[in-house]
Every structure is written in structure tokens, then in C-alpha cells.
Amino acid sequence: MRNSPNSSPKLMRHDPLLIPGNDQIDNMDSNVKKYDSTGMFHWCAPKEIEKVILTRSEAAMTVLSGHVVVCIFGDVSSALIGLRNLVMPLRASNFHYHELKHIVFVGSIEYLKREWETLHNFPKVSILPGTPLSRADLRAVNINLCDMCVILSANQNNIDDTSLQDKECILASLNIKSMQFDDSIGVLQANSQGFTPPGMDRSSPDNSPVHGMLRQPSITTGVNIPIITELVNDTNVQFLDQDDDDDPDTELYLTQPFACGTAFAVSVLDSLMSATYFNDNILTLIRTLVTGGATPELEALIAEENALRGGYSTPQTLANRDRCRVAQLALLDGPFADLGDGGCYGDLFCKALKTYNMLCFGIYRLRDAHLSTPSQCTKRYVITNPPYEFELVPTDLIFCLMQFDHNAGQSRASLSHSSHSSQSSSKKSSSVHSIPSTANRPNRPKSRESRDKQKYVQEERL
Template identity: 40%
Template sequence: MVDLFVNKRKHTSSYEVLKGKKFIVVCGNITVDSVTAFLRNFLRHKSGEINTEIVFLGESPPSLELETIFKCYMAYTTFVSGSALKWEDLRRVAVDSAEACLIIANPLCSDSHAEDTSNIMRVLSIKNYNPNTRVIIQILQSHNKVFLPKIPSWNWATGDNIICFAELKLGFIAQGCLVPGLCTFLTSLFVEQNKKVSLKKPWQKYFLSSLKNKILTQRLSDDFAGMTFPEVSRLCFVKMHLMLIAIEHKSMFSSYRCLILNPSAEVKLRKNTLGFFIAESAKEVRRAFLYCATCHGDVYNPELIGLCSCKSKSYQHFTETTDMLRKSTIKGFHDTERQDSFAGERPSMISNLSTKTRSFLYEDAECFDSSGMFHWCKATPLDNVILKRSDKSKHEFRNHVVVCIFGDAQSTLMGLRNFVMPLRASNYTRQELKDIVFIGNLDYLRREWRFLRNFPQIYILPGSALYSGDLRAVNIEECSMCAVLSPPSKTSSSQTLVDTETIMTTLNLGSLRISCTARTPSESEGMSDYFSGYFGHSRHRRIPIITELKNPSNIHFIEQLGGMEEHLPGTRLHLSTSFCTGTVFSGSFLDSLLATAFYNYHVLEFLQMLVTGGISSQMEQNLRKDKFFGLMDSSTTIMSGRRRCKLGLLSLNRTILSDIQPKKTFGQVFCGSLDNFGILCLGLYRMIDEEEHNPEHKRGICDYSASQ
């Protein structure tokens, strides 16, 4: 009784703010699982140098298990019983003095709309109590995001941020449909593997090594000002073993800053530019800030690039060093590659974007929405897109995307618009758009249709992916990818059974063997080589699949269907062969983004732009319902939207990259593609094993650091 009384007093007392001590407040879904995941992700960001305390504000007393967790982390955590909806409780946790207030959502709840609205009310309460408090919130449904920027004190510029599970999860899967393996590539940049495993195969070592990489940001040296992005990216790769993939660019005519992935040579860097890197540690990317053209011009060992004693240089001196930087970069690559280096002078840069400008301007402006970011069409009646099994001959789908949906008239909406938008991004031409065919319950899809009716080339087949006849009715054997999406959460679902439908559908799809004598999907440039490898020399091939798992522990069910003789040790999702080959996705890693958003909101902004088809948080405000379905009337806006970089999969032997010589190492491919075509090579999608152990010629993702 005494212990219970002491604990109650302890949890109802106020948090004591210490001068000079930083802290954050965490509220919302405070459970054993959510707290464990949050602490694991939050503390690993600043391992060994934690100076921020975490105050959990829970609406019910902690269980014994949760108490144990708090005791294990007592140096960093405090629990206070109360509600973010009550000003008195906000005062007790001193939210006005906190570095930020983080609101955790429950992605497995049975009513995601109620979960979102309760968390939005928490934001309102916090902002009313103190408008200057920074808030980072997890939201489950994307259409609920629109309420947050309407709060008068909401401020993107000061770090207020939204992590939308549906938007990011479906965006990841959509990117995996556009580019096989891309879903795994992007996910691997946000997961961390600390478990020691015994590896036998080279591909396993490559893949495990790639899991060390992450997206990091760093202010670039002012010595890069005036250079083009390809020049700076090449210099960082060769001299510092860093992969610079994007920058935050400020317009000359306004204060608006935007993130640009692989900008063309037309974009010149300015002083104080923020760079986005794929690297292993912050220590490595800091070299891009410390780089000095005078002191490090002839240095090709990254370890020797450090703080120098040079003073600020004049503009005249800088212009003289720019040419020196370009020449030394080429020299550095020759030195580091030795016998495999390029022969002859560096080829001149070619901008694919500038050569296509004229054709873009002559395309029909009515094909795009008012932002110029997405392909658009007039609202299509649902009856016009419903397919009938008896009319298969009328719909000879080929190179299309099949999406398996599970839901009914009462199910919570998944927000399929978040899946469709990346597939309808305007940086793809109309000819490059793939037909999207949804298979599922018509009552459910009818409710989703109001959000999909303005996107072109979408079709619906009422039925079930558990029935092979429905799969064949949509010409499944000719699809470029089949996505199997998890059903909305159910109240009584156990953790093991939440993925029953998706696992059974994957089993059903895996049992379908397509003869290699049949036509193969005619992909864009380079994809035919991927599919020919995918078929191998087998007489049959599997249908390309990407399966979503809500519970990552269920990966062992999928692994049994893989057909591989050698598996990575263990049954963890991110150590599985299915994950490596890009056939499985789980949104469980999205929990880590809460900590990412706190420490570096730029990374979250970049990820959102990457997976959603080019939308940033600021641009999203222009995509409200009243604006999104308008028509494009400005060719300038079309150009700005359509000219953004797109992700793709190119063969090294059957595309424009075949002209790169030599290409024995990743470094040669990286520099050759960047020099000749302005293409940034982020990684390889290579055969994961010898043919006798890999009869279906499966490929795995390897994202390389510049030192490899």
C-alpha cells in the first residue's frame, strides 16, 4: 500500500525544470510497445551524448512492465500522469519550457479517425497553452493532416511537423512498384542493424554493410559556391567518399527554399547551401563543410580533410579556384581507381532536362493539376472503371500495376490516393504512366473512389485476390508489379493474424507459374534487362510481388515461399531475403521518424518529397481539395513541376549507361553516369547469388557508400 501511494504521488507531481537541462514532452499513445520503440530510436541518434530528458505524459498509470522500462532508463525518463488536453497537466510538465512536444499515435488501433482527431485536439490544447511550443505529431490518415496547418500558431519554419503513416507507407510501396527494389533501398536508410550475424555469401555482406548508411544533412563549404551540383557531387564522391544526392535551394527572386534531388547543371550552388548525403556518420559528412579548395585541393584521403586555418576568400580568388576544383576532382578519381580509371579527358556534361524542355511546353496543359505536380483528368464516374471478368478481351492490360485490397463497407479507409499519387507524378510522361488495377470489395473501393476519380488510367475489378480467377482476369501474368496491401486494423485481431489475408494472397500469387514463352512486360529503357534476368533460364517465372506486413515478425511465413537455398540468419524482417530482394515492406520502421523529425526535420521533409511524388509540406498547402482538382494554366509551373528528378532502374548493358567505360567498380559507374548524363547512381540491383543457388535469378539491393 505504501509503494502504491508513493508511486501515485510520484506520478502526479510536477516535473522540475533545471536550468540548462533540455527536455521534451511525449504524450498520446503511451504503451509498452510505443515507449520501447521510441526510446530505442530516440537514444540511438545521440548514442553516448544524451543530454535531453524525456518526460512522458500518460493518461493512465503505467503498468508494472512500463514501470520497469522507465526504471531501466531512469537517467533519461520521467513519467507524469495527466492529459495534454488539460492546461493544469501541461503546466505540471512545463510544456512551455520543453524543446518540443511529441505526440505518438497507435497505428494498430481499430478506429484511426478517432485516434487522429484525439491527437489533433492535443495539438490544439498545447498550442492554445503556449503557441511557441514546437509540436511533432504522428497522423494515421492523410486527409486529417489538413486541420493542423489551419491552427493559427502552427509554424513549419520553427519545426512543427507531421508524420503521416498512410502517406509514407503507401508512398514507399508505390515507389517499389515504379522501381523494383526501391522500397527496400529507401527503407534501409532508416533502419539500423546492430545484431551480429554470421554471413557466408558475398551478397549478404554487401547488403548488411549497406544497412549502415543513412540520410544525413550538412551545410556545404562556401568554396562550392558557383559550382554546379554535378560538379560538387562528383568532388564529394571522389575526394571525401561522400554521396551528395540533393540540396536545399533558395530562389534568387524569393525567400522560398525548396529541396531538389539531383538538380541539373543549370543550378549553381550558393553559400550556406544545405546538402543531403547518403553516408554512415555525421563525422564523415562534416568534411563537406570543412573542405577548403586551397588546403585540400590535392588531398585525396578523406581522413586528411579537416579544419584548416584559412581565412575567408574573396570572390575573385574563389572564381580562380573553381577551375582548379574541377580539374583536381578528375585527377583524384584517376589516382584512386589506378588501373581501372577512366582514359582520356572528362566528357562534357549533358542535361537530359534541358533537351526535353521544348516537348514539355507543347503538351496539353489540361493533363495536370493546378500545382503541375500530378497528371489529372476530369472526374470519372465509378461505373466507367469497373471491369467485368467476361470482358477480359476488352482490357488487354500489359505492364500494369495490380493492387490487392482487403476491406468492406465498414472498414476504415486506407487512403489509396497516397498510393496513386506517386504513380501519377508529372515528371513521368503520359506514355510512361502504368495502368493501375485494384482488386477488392466494391463497397470499400466505392468509398475510396471520390479521392481517386481525378487520376487517369485507374480500373477496378470487384472480387478477391484470394481467387486465382480474379487475378487472371486482370492479366496478372503481364503485370509489372503486384502490390498486396494490408487490410485495415480490426478490433479483435491478434498480432500474428493481422497479416493473414496478405500472406495467403502472396501464397496464391507465388503458386502461379507463368510460362517464359509468353510475352514479357515491355518496360521503359533498361527494365527489359531486369525482367530477362528475373526470368533466368527457368521455364517458368514468378509474378513480381511486393507484400505489406503489419507485423514484421510474420516475415518467416513469406521466407518459406522465397525458394532460396541460402537465407540470412534469423527471422528479423530487415535481415530477410525477401526484404533484400524488395518483395516485402513493413511500416514498422516509421516509428523511428519521430526521433528523426526532432533531431533533423530536413530529413523528414526530404523523405516525404521522395516517396510522395515531389510534395513538400509547404507545397502540400496548395493541394487542398479546392485547389487540387483545378487545371494548370501556367507553362512555367508545368516546367517547374515536370522537370524535377525521377527515380528509375537502368541496365548497365542495354541502356545509355552501356556507353560508360570502364565500369568495373561502383565508383566508375557513379562518375561515368554523372559526367555523361547527369544521372546519379544511388545503388545496384544485382544478382544475389550464383545461378545454381538462385534459379530464378533474384536480385537484391545494395546501396553503396562512396568508399566501396
Template identity: 35%
Template sequence: LGQTLPRSSGEPLGKMSCTSEIQAAFILTPFVTFFTGLIILFIFRLIWSIFRKWQTINGTGIILELFSPGSMGHNPLRRLYSYGLVRDHIKMLLSAQTFLGKVLVSPFICPCLFSSPVGRCSSYQDKTIPVDLIFNAFFSFYFGLRFFAADDKIKFWLEMNSIVDIFTIPPTFISYYLKINWLGLRFLRALRLLELPQILQILQVIKTSNSVKFSKVMAIVLSSWFTAAGFIHLVENSGDPWLKGRNSQNISYFESIYLVVATTSTAGFGDVVAKTFLGQTFIMFFILGSLILSANYVPEMVELLANTRNYTRSYGVVKGKKYIVVCGNITVDSVTAFLRNFLHHKSGEINTDIVFLGESPPSLELEKIFKCNLAYTSFICGSALKWEDLRRVAVESAEACLIIANPLCSDSHAEDTSNILRVLCIKNYYPKTRVIIQILQSHNKVYLPKIPSWNWSTGDNIICFAELKLGFIAQGCLVPGLCTFLTSLFIEQDKKIIPKQPWEKHFLNGLKNKVLTQHLSDDFAGMSFPEVSRLCFVKMNLMLIAIEHKSKHTDESKHEFRNHIVACVFGDTHSALMGLQNFVMPLRASNYTRRELKDIVFIGSLDYMQREWRFLQNFPQIYVMPGSALYIEDLHVANIEYCSMCAILSPPSKPSHSQTLVDTETIMATLNIRSLRIGSCAHTTSERVATDLNENYGKTKYRRIPILTELKNPSNIHFIEQLGGLEGSLKETNLHLSTSFSTGTVFSGNFLDSLLATAFYNYHILELLQMLVTGGICSQLEQHLDKDKLSELPESCTTFFSGRSRCKLGLLSLDQTILSDIKPRETFGQLFCGTLDNLGILCVGLYRLIEEEERNPENKRGVCQFVITRPANEFKLLPTDLVFCAIPFSTACYKKDSSSSSAPYEITNIMPNYLNHHLLPPKVCISRNWN
């Protein structure tokens, strides 16, 4: 094919100039190989499809017999099975799932790096040629394995890796035949660097997501540079073909890389330039490609390096500096709510750092929050399930570790399970770490005390959303407005509101109170609780509402639904359980006599209630009515016009693109119930006080059904305001500043997020809240309740049964109860001291009628009252005021000559009735045609 002559006398041995015929042979061979193979594969596929159609027409087994020699006598199916088995082994080998596969893949990148381009035409006297042949032999073997294992041969032939092999392997055989080696298109082998990240992952050299992303970006950039440098190296050393190399120049591969990198930066220095037309044209297009490459990948590389530096570091522990670790559901909403409530407890200087441990890098919005609070917050990317990450945040030195749950998750059980595993990992890492965890479902609480290092006395605590949320609603059913009263003790409002009405001023002043705990002085030793409470109230302007005391030691239901509680439940067969036992347990407290129990009627899907029933079947006077609160007929069947309270419970969380839609059912049910017009003659004993109030303003034509609505999204309060006709009063989108909240007709469990900070600063306050809402059930009682072995309670829990004689929370009238005997009672301070001295009753707040009712003669809205938390001592009382009271267990609230001794506002419940479980009735379902 032509003789090769030395290009200059000064060239080393083995370097020669290649004629145009030799160059054409090296360049055209890969193209011929590629298109010839592609045509053969298309022809074979066409023939195969024809045979398969013919096989379908004439029966099975023809093709196998056609390709099997009759003399061999082998079973065609056996041969086909063996062929598939071999292919599976090769696939397993190529996927590097076995040790042999890893050995095969590991050196694959080495030939890519060391099979360097040959700049000039070389003879076999060059010692690098045999090494290059060995590498290409390895590539040929690897290509054959991949071709044999491919399911679609044509698709495999068109893959980038296959094209690289086709254009780089055949020139090796040409060089062997001609005894001459030339670069040709073998610079395309640099594209194999794109496989480097995958190989490094297989060998477990890189493991983190950031390192994988960084390696992919680097592989793209380097392969682009090396491939472009190879093309420049080829055309500059060979010259333009139509000029037969007259404009060629000697340029090394390193100089080609230098030219490409300088071109990428668009700052060419001019010391190395392209002289050929092909080279200059390529540089023009490569500049455009470099701009696109830089725009796409350079910012990503900078971001990866920045994130690696900022969020993968370890927290620097400073001696004497306190800090807490917060992990779990780290989102914009959860972090904002936590910081808002955590910082409210420290209005002055913040001396506690907050370290957030998130499992993924923060979003831009979340990053902005951390930067705004940079003085006392920091974010570290990691998982509480890994000891390495716990070591990075120094959990062993933290004051506490707080675990935030996601109340809007689609699977609450999975959310609880993951958080419990976080607790287990933290306790295994350092058993003395104080842990405060949020739990969504109450029945998952039983797992936490079983952790060996769990210690209640050191401040380990559980905040159960379902237990507290439904407990609040249950208390609101017994004592209207009580859930607003309790909630107002644990929220703080920074927003300044100018009240327009006198009642708004009183309500907003009530929101300014705080709950604190303090060790009592020894000077109070020997004094009774009323004496100490009166002294604190008069001398210190403090209201002592509780003390912590550490102990040293059924009739058939008649189904006459009056003065009962209706609970509207939304759910189906696939919905997560909300834990209705937490709603029932406060209503079946041990200090509540059997005669005083109110019937509880659940309206909801029978499929869902059957799943909840196994947790409710041991409670008395529980009824289930299949139906929906969205239908008027079902509400009438449950005698809703005679109920003392209707609680509308939010359905379990479902994935939704709009936060507004999560409360659709509860808002529609509220609209449905408030649309009912009930005549005043249909009122029950629960409306006795309201009826007396109405008489002061004239006769009423209609009465309002008492409703307590739960909202998952507090911003949906404006819908409830519009439905209740109260939008003209407190026009606020803030739930706790709304008129509906002030009147005790709406509740949201979002404020429970603040209990994390509360529990950290003072877990006694959390114990007080749990006692007020749930009765402070001990963990041992919960475990035995879960096991249905209530008759075998341990002796250590028997002291808790003394709580049956504890005081009750109630709402009493000033005129028709024993409070009428208190004289004088013109101010709240006089009433407080008088009831405490004479009756031992503790007055804690007022439930007052809104003055606008005077201008509502038809009373279309019914009686509207609002809550005043801890009025001032000199606060003037009105005859229509109702009083929130803590009433001793043995005290009768109403006079003996009163005809209505079973007033609805007498009692609220604290603790479930464990001792009467053997008297519980069987399950009762109410049908729609019930009378």
C-alpha cells in the same frame, strides 16, 4: 419493565444500569421490525401478482378502480401519473443532481459521525440524548424517501443501508417510550461510512481516480474498525447474557477502537483485553477478517500512495538541460520503438531527457522500461488535453513535443482527431512549442496547417503513415527494390550478423549507411550539382544525393492491360479508409508524361472501393475490378500474368487478440499469387531485364510474378520467407535482415516510428524522404486538392510546378541503356564518376542477382535480386547488375536503336499531375467476364 438502579455511587447523573428486560427490548425491536416488514412486503407482492393475473383475464382498469374511491371522482390514470411524477422528483433529489438534493445529501454523513454510541443506560437528563434523537429523525425521513422511490421494495428492504437504518432507527422510539436510552445495535451506524466516497464525489471534493480509490479503501477500513469497536464496546460493558453481566467491564469506545486496531495489526499489547466470552470469540474471528482485509487493501493503499507520489509530480526543469515531451499512444511497444530509434541518433552521451506524458499509470512492463532508462526518461501521469498537466511537464521549456499515434487502432479517424486536439491544446497553451505529430490518414493533415500557430519553418512537422507507407509501395511498383533501398537509409541494425554468402555481405554493408544533412560551404558557390556531387564522392567518400533549394518565386484507355500495376485491396463497407490516393499520387507524378503512365488496376470489394473512389476519380487510367486476390479467377481477369508489379496492401486495422492474425489476408494472397505458374512466353516488357539475366544461366521454364507485400506485423516475415522458398538464406525474424526484404518483395510501415526521432534531430531528412516518396507536396496544394479547386491554385504554389523538370529515379541495366557507353566501369566509383561527368546521372545503389540462381536451373523461384545501398568506391561490378539512378528529366535512358524504349525500370514518380485534371476519364469497373 423494571427499575433502573445506580451501579455505583460514583457514577455521574444520568448513568444507570439497564436490566436485561430493557436490553432485550432495544435488541429485539430491530429484528421484529425487519422480519415483520419483510413478511408484509412478500404478502403485498403476492396479492398484487394475483390481482394482475385477474386483471389480465377480466380486462383493464379493475385495479385502479378498486383502489380509487368512487366519491372522489378523480381520474385513476391521472393519479397514477402524479404518483410516478412524485417518484421521479424524489429519485432526482436522492441522486443529488439538483441543488436541493446536494443540500440533503451533504449533512447525511454528519449524523453518521456525530451520532456517537452511548456506553451506558442513560436518562433524558443526559444532554446528548436530544441531539441523537434529532439525527435519527433525519435518518427516518431519508429512509422514507428512499423507500417511496424504490422500484423493488423487497430488494430495497434487503440492502445494507436499509438494514442499518432498520437496526438503528427503531431503538430511538423505544427510548422515547421508556424514557431510557441504551446503546443496543446502534453502532451499526458506522457502516454508513461506506457511502462517504460517493458523497464526496457528488460534492466534487475528490475528482481524480486515485483519490476515489483511496477514499473507498479508507471507508472500508474505517467502517470495519468502528463497527467492530462498537460490538466490543457493547458486549464488554453488558457482559455475557447467561451470566447476567457478572463478567462485564467498564471500557470506553476509544479503548474499544484501540483494541480493534491492535488486533488488526496482530500485535495485541495486553493492556486492553476482552473479558467476556462473546468478546473473545469475536476477537478470534476478527483476527482472521483482519488478515483478509490487510491482504486485500493494504497493498492497494501503498500502491496508490506510491503512484500518487511518483507519477503526479511536476517535471523539474534544469537550466541548460534539454528535454522533449512525448505523449499520445504511450504503450510498451511504442515506447520501446521510440527509445530504440531515438537513442540510435545519439550513440555517445545522451544529453536530452525524454518526458513521457501518459493518460494512465504505466503497467509493470512499461514501468520496468522506464526504470532501465531512468537516467534520461521519466513518466508523468496526465493528459495533453489539460493545461494543468502541460504546465506540470513544462511544455513551454521543452525542445519539442512529439505525439505518437496508434497504427493498430480500430478507428483511425478517431485516433487522428484526438491527436489533432492534442496539438491544438498544446499550441493554445504555448504557441511557440515545436510539435511533431503522427497522422494515420492523409486527409486529416489539412486541419493542422489551419492552426494559427502552426509554423513549418520552426520545425513543426507531420508524419503521415498512410502517405509514406503507400508511397513506398508505389515506388516499389515502378522500380523493383526501390522501397528496400529507401528504407535501408532510415534504419539502423545493432545486431551482428555473420553472412554466409557474398551477396549477404554486400547487402548488410549497405544497411550501415546513414542519411545526413549539412549546410554547403560557400566554396561550392557557382558550381553545378554534378560537380559538387563528384567532388564529395571522390574527395570525402560521401554521396551527395539532394540539395534543398528555396525558390525566390488525354487519350481514352484501351484497357489492354500489359505492363500495368495490380493493387490488391482488402476491406468492406465498415472498414476504415486506408487512403489509396496516397498510393496513386506518386504513380501520377507531374514529371511523368501521359504516354509513360501505367494502368493501375485495383482488385477488392466494390463496396469498399466505392468509398475510396471519390478520392481517385480525378486520376487517369485507374480501374476497379470487383473481386478478391484470394481467388485465382479474379487475378486472371486482371491479367496479372502481364503486370509489371503486384502490390498486396494490408487491410485496415481490426481488433485482434493475436498480432500474427493481422496479416492473414496479405499472407494468403501472397501464397495465392506465388502459386501461379506463368510460362516464360507470357513475359512483358517489365521482365525484359530479368529475361536477359536468365539467358545467362540457361532457359527458364517459368517466370515469377513480381510481388510487393505489405506486413503490419514485421515478425510475420517468416511466413513470406517460407512462401518464397528463401528460408535457407538469411534466417532472421527481423524484417530488415530477411532475404525477402533484401530482394525488395516485402515492406512494413513499422520503421516509420523512427521518423519521430529523425524529425526531431533533423527535419530536413524528413523533407527529403517526403520528396522522394510523395514529391514533397506543399500544404497549399493539399488543401486545394482536398477542395477539388485545382484550377484556382494560388500564385505562391506555381513555383512548385517547376518540379516537373526534376530528375527521376530509375533502375538501369549496364548493357542495354546509355550506361553501356561509360568507360571504364569496372568499379562502382568509376561508374559513378563517368555517369555524372558525361550524362549528369547520379548512381546511388545496385540491384544484384543472388549467386544461388546458378544452382536453380529450373528457376522455380524466378529471378531473385537484392539491394546494395551505396556500394564502396572500389566495389566490383557484374554485367548483370542493375543500377539505381537519379536521371535528369530530359535524358533518354535507352539508346535510340533499342527496340524496347519503354523499359519498366525507367522512371519512378515524385509528384501528382495537377495540370491535366480536366483530361481524366470516368470511373471504369471491370467485371469478371471481361476479355
């Protein structure tokens, strides 16, 4: 059975019980679905840390693709940063088991042992003891084939000089960007266009809204690896991108690394808190983006016990899976292709909402999309809440909130499965049901278009 590029990697290890193959994953997804007691997250029985540790040789023999690499700096005396908060959204129950991305931690085993008590109940987690500055360790975990590389440090508060607090993260980021890779590995199809949310499988049917998210054959340079680096001091963002010609005094939110999503600073949380004061609906969006969803029961459980408990799959807990999740829509092909070439964002917003019950809230655009000649640059930047008349281009990716099950909330579009979708579903290669394309539908009357525009403007003001 062929793995889809974005599905859980099949790990070729000697112990099939630790990391299951595709057949075992299918069986687990259909018969042994386990969630925490609130039904909000995937859960598994506690595992000893020794069972998830990979040696460098084992990692090198492992075929990892479409995974998440977490580079962590820390030691036995470092303060805990709470890696569970990073893992929880990637293990949200509104993703099917086979859609979960494998997470590989690269860092000091002494530090990870201290964090492991909060991580041992999450499935598909591995550890490679080493250092994020070692290229051998990075190559062993196929850093060039990951969907995202996250660089964190627990040592930032141990340094008195504020200008040096981010030195480890910056060095790790620059080290990865300067790496070169063999083009022959392209068979595994590395992702060079940025992070793909869990469940967004590029092998989706042609008429699926998420179809068309293309991967380049391979990544030959570390510059194209999707990386996000945590910074303590905003001013240090100037050292992350050697090609960036921003003024060193430029505010963080105006810099290229921040706009492209490759840098995150603690100060961003302050602005988010301020935004919630003026619009309480923002808190719901932030909660969905940051936590993968939260309930009072979950918050009380973590506050009281600081751990997730396994629970039986009752109708009440399984109902918690039916919540929205973040997705990226491609405009290159699929039902939105007609709007991708010169269409208006407002028309896309209305079509996605009325036909597929999807709420669009931003555009992920190639940096050089405006150039008349093709560019090799794969950097993208985010455009939030564009105006109605904002023109779209075919290479745009659209950030949106989609339902757990497209067909469950489908009210206006007919529900039918094509033979292609049935085949994909049987292989567990996509979590998205087939949705008939509406590209051939006749154009709506202008009066209706004006009503849609008026509704969009009203929602934008809210």
C-alpha cells in the same frame, strides 16, 4: 503502331472513350495535357466509378501488360487506408502521359466506392470487383504480366490477435506465388526482374542510360511475379517466403523478403523518421521516393480540401514538372556497360553525375549473381550507398535520381539525337532522350581519378 512493353497498355474495350488507344494517347499527351492546380500530378475530370469497373470477361479480353495490380482486402465497415497516397507517386507530372502505368484495383467494390472520391481525378485507373484470393480474378487482370503487384489490407485493425492481422495479405501472396501460367503468353513479354519505375521504357535507344533492362520471354510461375506485401507485424515476414531459411527471430531488416523489397512493414516508417533527425537531407529523398514530389501549395490544398483540383497549364505550374525522378540504370549495355563488368561503383557514381547529371544511391543486384553457374532465380536485393571500390557485375541495376529532361541539364556531354532516338520519340516509346555513349572515350588521367574518388568519399560522409 506497336506498343512498347513498358508503355501504357492498349485496352481492347468496346468504349474507346473510357480507355484510349495509342493514337488517342498521343493526342492527349500533345494537346490536352491536364495537371492539378499545382502542376505536380496528372489530373483528369472526375469519373463515375461505374465507368472504370471491369467485369471479369471484359478484363480477360483486355491486353494488359506492364501495369500495376493492387490487391486490396476491405469491406463496407473497414477503415480507409488512403489509396490516394499509393496512386499519387505513380501519377507524378514529371512523367509523360504515355509513360503512366495503368493501375488495376482488385477487391471489394463496396470498399473501393468509399475510396473512390480521392481517386476519381487520376487517369488510367480501373477496378475489377472481386477478391485477391480468386485466381480467376488474378488471371483476368494478367497478374503474370504486371510490373508490380501490391497487396494491402484494410481489415488488419479489426482482428484482436496480432499474429493473425496479416493473414489475408500472406495468403494472397502465397496464392499468387503458387500459380502457374501458360508459356505461350510470352509474346507480351512479362517482366520478371522487378518493378520498373514509370518512364523506364526498355525500348530506349541503345545509347540511352536506361537501355538494357531486359525482360524474360514470359513468366510461367507466380514465384517470379514482382510482389510487395504490407505487414503490420514484423515477425510475420517469416511466412512470406517458403524458400527462405532465415531464423524466425531474425530482425526484419535482415530478412530476405525485406532485402528483396517484397515485404514492407509499418515499423520501417519509424526508422525513416529517426534518420531524418540526424540528416535533414534524407527527408528530401524520402519525399521524392514516397510522394513523387511535394510543394507547400500541394500540402495546403490537401490539408484544406482533401482533394486535387484541375488547373490551367501555365508556365509556373508546368515548371513544377521539371524535377528529379527515380530511375534504374542498366549495366548490361549502353554507356555504362564498360563499368558493368568489374568496374567500381565510385567510378560509375562520378561518371553518371558528371556526364548525365544523375545521382546514384544504390544497387539492385541478383541474389545469385555471385554464383559461377547461371541461376534461374530472379530475386534481387538492394545494396545502399556502396563504398567506392565496390565491384559491379553486368546484371546490376542502379537506383538513381535523374532529371525530368536529360538534355535540359546536360552541361558536359554533347546533345545529339540519333536516328534511332528520333524514331522512338515519334512513337512515344521512350521518355529518355538519346545520350551519346562515352564508352569509347580515352581513359582519364589517374590524377583526375584520384580527385573523383576524394570527392565521392566526401559526399559519402555527408
